[in-house]
Amino acid sequence: MLTISNLTKSFGDHVAVDGISLSIAKGMFYGLLGPNGAGKTTTIQMISSILPPDSGKISVDGLGVYEHASVKMHMGIVPQEIALYDELTALENLIFWGNLYAVHGKTGKDRAAFLLDWVGLADRRHDIVKNYSGGMKRRVNIAAALMHDPGLIVMDEPTVGIDPQSRNKIYELLDELHHQGKTILYTTHYMEEAERMCDKIGIIDKGKIIAEGSLDELKKAHAQEENIVIHFTGEAVSKLGNYVISFPEPQMMTVVTPQARKRLHDVVQLCTEGGIDITGIDIHDAGLESIFLNLTGRQLRD
């Protein structure tokens, strides 16, 4: 459905997107996972044809997005910002965005009412968006992109800055869209989201896709290491021998290493020498976090 080949974009000396190629089949939920500044939003902007690439080609069902304006009718873009009119109600907002995609009159009103019901805001549809919570605005933001019932939905970090409850509600909506057979390109820097929802994940860093595949494929290909997760009290250390360490939470340290069980004794000894007061230890399989750490030497949240 969506094919991108050798896409590049630079801003001055900074290469934001560096030769990205990917292919998303119809009905696939594709996650583009990377830290802030990796090039995700720039890629989305090029796909949505508002930022022309320096080189490369983007096509939807074989039609170039810059050559065929009609492609826009098949794409629904959910931007990272809450791009709605605060002065309008949720219903009015959806009708307006639908009008821009030639969804007019009763069809538009019915579709808007249906989508607001679908996102759980039917009873608030006549309230102006300004009075909505962040999570409610996010849901309307998604609904606005679906007014013309697009086959391809491109979402740029649609869960940024909202509470876990609202996030879960959005996950449910996305699962439903996935089951409806929509093709979804989803960017995020939350590994949990990618692990939970995506059929295929592309890990992007410094403008390049450094790994791609399903979660299992990525684990097989890149996760030779396991995670030793250490819970502790007191001060953290900045270094632990030659091990790669990270601190996902304040009193939690992750040590990424192959053959974790064999090296456990060594790790505990180093912790003791470093003055770390260990309160608990677990050994986990590698997830996307450790795959990313393994590939880049940095954490996703860096």
Add this chain to the structure above:
Amino acid sequence: MWTIAKKDIYIFFKDKRGLFLSLLLPIGLITMFAFAFGGIGQDDEDPAPIHVLYVDADQTTSSKSLIAMLDTIPGIACLSTTAEDATANIKSGDEMAAVVINKGFEMALQTGEDLPVVLQYDQSRVMEIGVLQQLLTSRLSAMKGSVDAHRGINKIMQQSFSNMPPNVQDSIRTSLEENLLQKENHEQLISMQEVVGDAESNWGLIQAVAGTAIMMLLFSVSSIGKSMLDEKESGVLRRLLQTPMHPYGLLFGKMITALVIAVFQLTIMFLFSWLAFGLDIFINIPALIIMILATSLACSAFGVLLASLVTTRKQADSLSTILILFMSAVGGSMIPLFIMPVFMQNAAVVSVNYWSIQGFYDIFWRQAGLEAIVGNALVLTGISAGVLLISMYFYKKNILRLI
């Protein structure tokens, strides 16, 4: 484009309080300027007179006669004072002028010597002083002429008719006086005829309505243009550009919105002027409609230009305030053009305000036909086209450049 316009017009009229305030401010200013320029609210009463101090050191019949003559001039009230107080009051700004009649005034009048009359004044009131000087000079000339005429009559009577009987002399003298002194009333030397304007019209009211309405209109439409920058800053513009809408659809959508709101606002302003001040807006309906449309078009184009020239809302706020106030001042919205120096009157043609105000003057004051305002309307339409082209260039350069 139409979807954008429809949405913006809906938002404008949806906010009832905002709508009320957007009309209240121009109505308030029009009312204030109507009182200032048009004499609205004075009914048939005479305006407050200008006080002129006088110091009569001569205390003769002639000096008192001069003061009496000045005091009878409409709009002038003479107040007696001392020489010291006169100077002090002028210096303090409490009074603008004093006529000082020194001793020997009557004697000088009789002998034909220079008259010992001094007009003390405040230089900042130079325009009023000019009028006062002329009035004083004309009254003194009249008095001097009268004295000279009597002297001439006496001389003629003595030289030519002294041997006549007294009753014949009296008859001749009366006849001579009637012939030589009958034209003393200067005001009746010329007759006055109004060519433009009549008792019903009020140029000050027209100035207040047209000038203020256009200035406030520029502020209103500039805020509509500036909403593009809000949309850019909130990310809505990015989303709009992701839709099938043409990139220039937003610019033209804002222009249509501004045009509709401008027509609405101008219409309300003229209706208010008709209802509140009795401005005869029905004098030439087709001409009025054309001028309202042309003015609204030019102001709308100017509104989107202001937003296109800058990249942030803050910049737009500063720039629009400066440009609108400058254009309104130069174009005659704040001060009637005829008060300004010639070079400023010439410079006024660069502003939308000038062409609009002149067009409305043509309709309401000169009561000219449709053909008289066609030129103004065409110039305004030309300005709109030119400004819109410039706006399109800067819109692409500043607004559409998202990163």
